[in-house]
Amino acid sequence: MDLRFTPEETAFRAEVRAFLRSEIPAGIRRKVSEGRKLEREDIVASQRILNAKGWAVPHWPVEWGGQDWSAIQRYIFTEELQQAAVPLPLQFNCYMVGPVIAAFGSEAQKRRFLAPTANLDIWWCQGFSEPGAGSDLASLKTRAVRDGDSYVVNGQKTWTTLGQYADWIFCLVRTDPEAKKQAGISFLLIDMKTPGITVRPIVTLEGHHEVNEVFFDDVRVPAENLVGTENKGWDYAKFLLANERSGIARIGMTKERIARIKRLARELPSGAGTMWDDIGFRTRLAQLEIELKALEITQMRVIAAQMKAGSDRPDPASSILKIKGSELQQTSTELLLELAGPYGAVGAGRVTGPESAAFGWADAAAALYFNNRKVSIYGGSNEIQHNVIAKAILGL
């Protein structure tokens, strides 16, 4: 048993770290660090830098641009991305539709989509959730009816993150209304420019336009855009969701935030000294760091177990990472909000408070806190994760 990294792994980490910090623009990384809104160009620019290095989709098959890294290397890479506050490669492209096309798509689809997906020449969004479905994803109602060489799609999707930027959407649609819930669902790729698609913005708690509703009104989709077999879409969705879960603990991101809180606390006046002198605050921070350290090792244990099992299949233990990881992300934003003190009330874009360069962040503290409430909801709420563990691990 040895928790240390090998010299090769340590060298790999150093290489990744140096590259990210020198090549990804500091302005973009600062936005990520402060939880400010990223523009489309920020995300594209960052991902193309990674892709040019061959690092946008390291977990894909090598023939489509993957890196054949070990699970530990992938872990190190993701942690370094998060700690350097680099925007993660667009997950809809890199962790969702890309792997699905690579695994289940036709040769034509692979050739058409995979390279531009890795390079963010195509921006994908996700059409899974529907109003009224929530955690019960399989109850979706959007219909696709075969009509000659096309499907005609009608229905509505929601929580479509960054759909306003998207060129394409990958959708779960019901192709067999007679079949039971999970059966009768297909996986369809749809060009967002197709007539009949309307996108309506939803503004979330923190005040940003991050998600959308997408309406389909007699949208004609070429049948060649069906992925895999008709009515087998639920299998591909499960494959995709398992991918989504990896890295969900976002430990590197929380670490980065803690480091930032420490730097800010040392500069922020409070009483005769700074907030760093406030032993209560520091104790709450220490408690978070301890739990995060434990979770980091839990994550390594999950990775090691997966490697040993020689399997990329999801471990139900990843639900533990999701629950605890989201809690700790949220706790870190609570501490940041506490640090902002009375300035936490200040609306976005207003700089006020002590005349210190270090205080330009305070207006973003509450937004980050609000926005992070989602992490215990999306990707299967923490209540759902509890159900998963109770059943799959405890046998209750």
Next chain:
Amino acid sequence: MDLRFTPEETAFRAEVRAFLRSEIPAGIRRKVSEGRKLEREDIVASQRILNAKGWAVPHWPVEWGGQDWSAIQRYIFTEELQQAAVPLPLQFNCYMVGPVIAAFGSEAQKRRFLAPTANLDIWWCQGFSEPGAGSDLASLKTRAVRDGDSYVVNGQKTWTTLGQYADWIFCLVRTDPEAKKQAGISFLLIDMKTPGITVRPIVTLEGHHEVNEVFFDDVRVPAENLVGTENKGWDYAKFLLANERSGIARIGMTKERIARIKRLARELPSGAGTMWDDIGFRTRLAQLEIELKALEITQMRVIAAQMKAGSDRPDPASSILKIKGSELQQTSTELLLELAGPYGAVGAGRVTGPESAAFGWADAAAALYFNNRKVSIYGGSNEIQHNVIAKAILGL
């Protein structure tokens, strides 16, 4: 709206306080305060002092020794008992079987039992719970079969608190096995000296013999000892359990414990000073005090609402008192255990640690902590109380 007590109520409080502190032996009160085991004689002595004053059963009908106090006076009285660390009048006598006999018993039963019950000449124990029933009390199996002028009782009761001291037991028994669950249950008074009764001690977490199993093997009980109507016992049990719930928050007891923790913390060396200088400890204590203050007012609100409704019937809000009250009792024992520090590990009866008169309590700290785990279990576990509130108050 006025949270202050009237001058009459304040005078009443002063009278109670003075009486309790001068008349109840300090040795008994110290045992209560430290959570040490009380002997039978301690409990009897204390209750007889109260009864001589007319204060053992103030909530009973006046003709049977009650005091016709207002709900506020009763609240003040109970709080003063708890704050003075006086053993509460034996609840099986005063809050359980006494009120049931007074309300539903025959005249003969009232004359025979009520006065000696108030004076603890008869010590009662409770025969409700059965192994396997737990929170599902009505699933009880102990059978009573009518045979001439007697019932013949067979079965087993458990969690019979202080049954080893008891002269009589009041039991729920199944008299109609054909009837549905709650129907078919009767309320029977049984002399513990009747042949066929066996008492087996159960030692609980803290190491004390506080509860028992009671076995009934062809026990013949005169039919005159049936309370009220055969098969109506569940109604009387509900009446009784509602009584049990009042005062369940034990706010006075937690207050008394907090005051004691403060006194001890000021004497207990830690580093260069005392534990009272430990701002972290004092902050945790302050948090408890704040929640306790809130709960105290919540309790007053519940009482006021009951008075206004002119009803002694239980308010579902009393489930709030039970949940939060038990949590705060438990928190107070956690702080006491923290105060004991490494001496919390010391087994009962051993005095060790700093040479301070104030440190004789440390061996009882863990015992009190262990014992208090029960308060979120008995009388309807906190999970059951959550169910009650969800249904009765929230309509879920």
Next chain:
Amino acid sequence: MDFDLTSEQGQLKDSIGRYLAGRYSGLEAREAMRRRPEGRDPALWQGLAELGLLGMPFAEEDGGYGGGPVETMIAMEAIGRSLALEPFLATGVLGAAALRFGASAAQKARLIPEIAAGDLCLSVALTEPGARHDLGHVATRAEETPAGPVLSGRKDLIVWGESADAIVVPARLDTGGVGLFLVDPRGAGAQLSGYAAQDGSRLADLVLDRAPAERLDPVEGSAEDADGLTVIERIAEAGIAALAAEAVGAMEELHRLTVDYLKTRRQFGVPIGSFQALQHKAVDMLLMVEQARSMACYGAMMVEADDPAERRAALSAVKVQINRSARFVGQTAVQLHGGIGMTMEYIGAHYFKRLTVIETQLGDTAFHLARVADAGGLIAAE
């Protein structure tokens, strides 16, 4: 001991509740007001005056209607419940306390009738940059000139500062003590800049450069006269008691919305309120709401207690419980709503945001918990 309202109080509760419910009939109505340049609809203020609410915080002998902490509690709870964008906290609570404790009889006689009529709005500039939660941090200076005092310094986070016709400004005197002054935020030497808060209300910063000011003169010989910080403490205590009531109104409504949602929202073929784990969370929310309500009552009682140390510890205890309840109730409401709770299209989200801002106002949890601990807690060791 008595939790009943008098019949007058009951009427006040009904009328203010009805009035606000009618105007704040839903999220769209509120948003329409919020988008106005003032960040609210000033017409409603006249309505509050007509309801008698604006004279309520003052004694009858001072030209008010003789209300007390219970009346304030009633008003603030209604404001919280309807998520109203009315600057009542600024004028009717903070400003009113400044006058009650800090003004001379003549000043009261001049100002209170105007306030009661809805013609004068106030606010109080309680903090300065870098003060964090410490109200004793007053660097703004008062200087005597032949034409009267002038103030120089910076104040920030002034609640509804743009709506105020006059702002109460604490400033450091030559003697080293602190005095309270009335400043015209649009007058000479004063620069007021407003901005939106996270909860849709508005805040303002005030920069003063030899701005003419009128000193508030407390009753001679009173504790408030001896030390201006005493007045500031009373203002903050009144503010905490009021915020507590507002938070209770908001929490109760948010809890109600959440329970309704659990009953109507269906997943897996059943209402999600049939899931025991969610039921228990809704119950935990209720516990926190009830604990908060109790502490709001406690705040209303203790805000007029005579002993300053006892009053101070009590109000700090109130704020701790309110903050903890607000956080738990807000977070849990969002969690139980799932995605919809995350959107600004849902009014529940706005309650969560208001509750979060309340947590930051007039001292956060850690600040007030430390004050209670420093005071040795609430229970005597005997």
Next chain:
Amino acid sequence: MDFDLTSEQGQLKDSIGRYLAGRYSGLEAREAMRRRPEGRDPALWQGLAELGLLGMPFAEEDGGYGGGPVETMIAMEAIGRSLALEPFLATGVLGAAALRFGASAAQKARLIPEIAAGDLCLSVALTEPGARHDLGHVATRAEETPAGPVLSGRKDLIVWGESADAIVVPARLDTGGVGLFLVDPRGAGAQLSGYAAQDGSRLADLVLDRAPAERLDPVEGSAEDADGLTVIERIAEAGIAALAAEAVGAMEELHRLTVDYLKTRRQFGVPIGSFQALQHKAVDMLLMVEQARSMACYGAMMVEADDPAERRAALSAVKVQINRSARFVGQTAVQLHGGIGMTMEYIGAHYFKRLTVIETQLGDTAFHLARVADAGGLIAAE
């Protein structure tokens, strides 16, 4: 990065697990041992020696079998899982660390073979009355005499002190520094009094009045040589890593018992494990167990780290997580069991009690959390 055991470690785990499971076959077997005058069955100690466990903590060149923190973790986890009344913590962890870090080559050569053979038990007197969790509080004094050093003072809470043939005692030197000494607890000038702990194990107090002692001599020029407190820290760190593993073994078993109970116990006509609220609590327990296991691994890794500050902060972090997990898992197990969890007739209750005592040993949560905070946390601010 590698969480696998070597095949030797796997064998050790199997053999110790099998051995203890066979002897501690249930509560009655354990109680029979506990009721003996020694509070345990000394015959089992020979069994542990035969398994090679007692020589494991020492290097091969010192006469041991060359085990390290992972081997200790394996042993302590098995002890925790079986709730064994074996003084392995006293001899194999604390005592062994005292020799490893504090003894001369000659002392090791003399004592280690005896320990490995099961013929010599040790314990370490880490605390004094009033020291609370501060191991630097050493008032016991060492005095040089022509016949060698003698010690005077009071030590308390010595783990399994009555089972020890020799006790390692820190004492203040004339120089003001601290040295470690071996004392015969039944020799002249020593008065040992044992008593039961809350968890069924035994503790002892030791009063020394000019008791003859042998000084432990660390390797000359080492950090441990320069300051005896360094050795004490290492002993405590080794103890924390070991307690962490013991706690994990105990928690896993208690969690398993609880889940079994939820599956078999029926109420309202169904297994209580079908209630979602109870399922979720069992899941929360699992989370806490897994977090504790991760920190036990971290402890095993960091206990041999070179940098004292880093090591110290890491082991404090380990103890905080272990304590919090132990408390939550223990309390929740009792709660989910209901009444039966409150009785000493149920073995689960004994796990809860052992876990509670572990919380108090070698520093409680507040103590270690403060140490992590004082160290500036675990993550560099860059």
